[in-house]
Amino acid sequence: xxxxxxxxxxxxxxxxxxxxxxxxxxxxxxxxxxxxxxxxxxxxxxxxxxxxxxxxxxxxxxxxxxxxxxxxxxxxxxxxxxxxxxxxxxxxxxxxxxxxxxxxxxxxxxxxxxxxxxxxxxxxxxxxxxxxxxxxxxxxxxxxxxxxxxxxxxxxxxxxxxxxxxxxxxxxxxxxxxxxxxxxxxxxxxxxxxxxxxxxxxxxxxxxxxxxxxxxxxxxxxxxxxxxxxxxxxxxxxxxxxxxxxxxxxxxxxxxxxxxxxxxxxxxxxxxxxxxxxxxxxxxxxxxxxxxxxxxx
Amino acid sequence: xxxxxxxxxxxxxxxxxxxxxxxxxxxxxxxxxxxxxxxxxxxxxxxxxxxxxxxxxxxxxxxxxxxxxxxxxxxxxxxxxxxxxxxxxxxxxxxxxxxxxxxxxxxxxxxxxxxxxxxxxxxxxxxxxxxxxxxxxxxxxxxxxxxxxxxxxxxxxxxxxxxxxxxxxxxxxxxxxxxxxxxxxxxxxxxxxxxxxxxxxxxxxxxxxxxxxxxxxxxxxxxxxxxxxxxxxxxxxxxxxxxxxxxxxxxxxxxxxxxxxxxxxxxxxxxxxxxxxxxxxxxxxxxxxxxxxxxxxxxxxx
Numbered sequence: 001x002x003x004x005x006x007x008x009x010x011x012x013x014x015x016x017x018x019x020x021x022x023x024x025x026x027x028x029x030x031x032x033x034x035x036x037x038x039x040x041x042x043x044x045x046x047x048x049x050x051x052x053x054x055x056x057x058x059x060x061x062x063x064x065x066x067x068x069x070x071x072x073x074x075x076x077x078x079x080x081x082x083x084x085x086x087x088x089x090x091x092x093x094x095x096x097x098x099x100x101x102x103x104x105x106x107x108x109x110x111x112x113x114x115x116x117x118x119x120x121x122x123x124x125x126x127x128x129x130x131x132x133x134x135x136x137x138x139x140x141x142x143x144x145x146x147x148x149x150x151x152x153x154x155x156x157x158x159x160x161x162x163x164x165x166x167x168x169x170x171x172x173x174x175x176x177x178x179x180x181x182x183x184x185x186x187x188x189x190x191x192x193x194x195x196x197x198x199x200x201x202x203x204x205x206x207x208x209x210x211x212x213x214x215x216x217x218x219x220x221x222x223x224x225x226x227x228x229x230x231x232x233x234x235x236x237x238x239x240x241x242x243x244x245x246x247x248x249x250x251x252x253x254x255x256x257x258x259x260x261x262x263x264x265x266x267x268x269x270x271x272x273x274x275x276x277x278x279x280x281x282x283x284x285x286x287x288x289x290x291x292x293x294x295x296x297x
Numbered sequence: 298x299x300x301x302x303x304x305x306x307x308x309x310x311x312x313x314x315x316x317x318x319x320x321x322x323x324x325x326x327x328x329x330x331x332x333x334x335x336x337x338x339x340x341x342x343x344x345x346x347x348x349x350x351x352x353x354x355x356x357x358x359x360x361x362x363x364x365x366x367x368x369x370x371x372x373x374x375x376x377x378x379x380x381x382x383x384x385x386x387x388x389x390x391x392x393x394x395x396x397x398x399x400x401x402x403x404x405x406x407x408x409x410x411x412x413x414x415x416x417x418x419x420x421x422x423x424x425x426x427x428x429x430x431x432x433x434x435x436x437x438x439x440x441x442x443x444x445x446x447x448x449x450x451x452x453x454x455x456x457x458x459x460x461x462x463x464x465x466x467x468x469x470x471x472x473x474x475x476x477x478x479x480x481x482x483x484x485x486x487x488x489x490x491x492x493x494x495x496x497x498x499x500x501x502x503x504x505x506x507x508x509x510x511x512x513x514x515x516x517x518x519x520x521x522x523x524x525x526x527x528x529x530x531x532x533x534x535x536x537x538x539x540x541x542x543x544x545x546x547x548x549x550x551x552x553x554x555x556x557x558x559x560x561x562x563x564x565x566x567x568x569x570x571x572x573x574x575x576x577x578x579x580x581x582x583x584x585x586x587x588x589x590x591x592x593x594x595x596x597x598x599x
Contacts, residue, residue, distance in 0.1 A: 083443070084391070084440070084443075084444060085384060085387045085391050085440045085444065086388055088384050088387075088436060088440065089381060089384045089385060089388060092377065092381055092384055093381060095377060096377040096378065096380075096381060100377075120423050131412055131423065132425050133423035133424055133425035134435070134439075135423070135439070136439060136443075137436060137439050137440055140432060140435050140436040140439055143426070143432055144380060144429065144432040144433070144436060147426075147428070147429050148376075148377045148380065148429065151376070151429065152376060152377055
């Protein structure tokens with residue numbers, strides 16, 4: 001993996017077919033909906049269709065793939081599903097299966113959804129040149145998967161390090177916009193850790209899909225951080241959510257852990273996709289409240 | 298970057314070395330024996346860490362208050378398959394060590410956890426591994442620290458050499474053997490890249506001191522001196538007393554680590570002020586004597 005994203009020469013064009021692994025997840029469902037809407041031939045595989053962690057998963061997956069497919073690898077057991085070495089093993093088994101299948105079936109493109117968890121929290125802004133020095137098992141897992149795919153999967157590889165994605169349909173309910181919206185709608189109280197001083201980049205699901213779609217259409221290779229370039233405190237996000245839900249309020253709590261920050265340097269994103277405009281947080285939060293509220297009704 | 302829970306040495310009642318038959322594990326066992334310290338060495342014969350019941354079996358072998366040195370790994374970790382085996386080993390270690398009330402864990406990691414940095418490598422740097430082997434050791438450190446509720450030290454040795462080395466990789470061990478067999482030594486390029494080489498006995502000595510002080514934190518085992526592979530080869534040839542040719546060869550790729558991977562050893566000095574790393578020439582002479590006995594005194598007639 002080189003530290004920049006390179007597009008295939010010539011104008012963008014959809015691949016003959018896209019196979020999405022992790023199609024049942026938050027990003028997967030939205031990406032598949034977008035591909036379907038545009039009539040891109042699609043095979044959507046979720047964990048119910050195929051257990052990628054199974055030792056024979058590469059055989060099963062090979063049976064679903066055809067030469068020339070673009071394979072989009074979104075599957076991962078996220079920290080909400082487990083933080084231990086057993087989870088690490090299952091996640092790595094998935095990468096082994098994908099690397100093995102890429103040796104059997106000639107893929108036109110392999111897109112891997114990694115995570116900004118490969119970076120430690122720093123005061124400096126994070127770029128694709130920042131050292132990938134993970135500090136937790138989830139980050140180490142993603143870095144390992146990147147290394148496995150780069151070394152063992154003989155396919156043009158794009159590694160996309162996504163920051164936290166928000167929007168209706170989120171399946172993780174991690175601390176941040178998705179949970180805040182659910183809390184505001186459920187019981188009218190958004191609960192912060194400490195005063196919510198930490199700043200993060202929050203990426204709207206539609207923007208995450210837009211980047212993914214462009215990477216597929218350009219058959220891009222290399223490395224890209226996928227983030228909006230903005231950085232907002234959890235307090236500001238919580239206040240904005242509370243303002244959108246009548247009667248909702250924000251509650252702080254005694255701080256248990258150190259305040260950390262994350263901000264991305266957007267130069268590589270701008271260079272790769274100069275025309276892409278990211279959805280302002282206020283707009284995305286409004287749509288999240290509307291979408292989540294509608295889902296509950 | 299080490300903190301001593303026992304400022305004055307107080308060796309553990311018993312030390313269990315997991316991976317006692319390996320290169321570093323064997324040296325640790327010898328160091329424990331020379332100190333007269335009670336030790337239990339576990340090898341694949343006693344426990345198969347890849348087995349599903351590894352955790353239970355390990356737990357059954359441990360006693361309350363044991364200090365544990367975890368060396369066992371499938372190294373070098375070169376591909377996904379080996380990474381999964383190593384993750385399985387970690388799972389077994391975690392399962393066994395978590396349930397046993399151990400007093401201290403010393404994990405043998407690797408300097409591969411560090412990427413290439415513009416400054417000499419030290420414990421203060423955030424590990425950004427660029428290889429699967431490094432990612433494996435970093436994941437192992439994180440998993441052990443996160444899941445085991447005992448004081449933990451991670452030792453990160455750089456390139457380790459010694460008479461009993463079983464890997465025979467490019468470097469001092471292979472050069473010494475080739476020289477003593479009278480075979481030419483073929484360098485990558487002109488062998489100009491400079492690396493730090495640490496004697497296995499020094500690694501074992503550091504492990505012993507970490508055990509005795511019940512130290513926690515991270516410590517690199519690296520001397521702070523870098524030596525070119527050509528110079529290592531020349532020393533190996535001189536020690537063998539044989540007329541062996543050292544040949545360069547065209548490089549097939551870029552020099553690993555850009556040809557220069559120095560360490561800052563000040564953390565070793567502050568953790569153990571009276572410890573001295575063995576200079577490479579002395580260490581190579583000791584390895585020569587241990588592995589080939591009187592060969593060096595035969596002179597060049599041989």
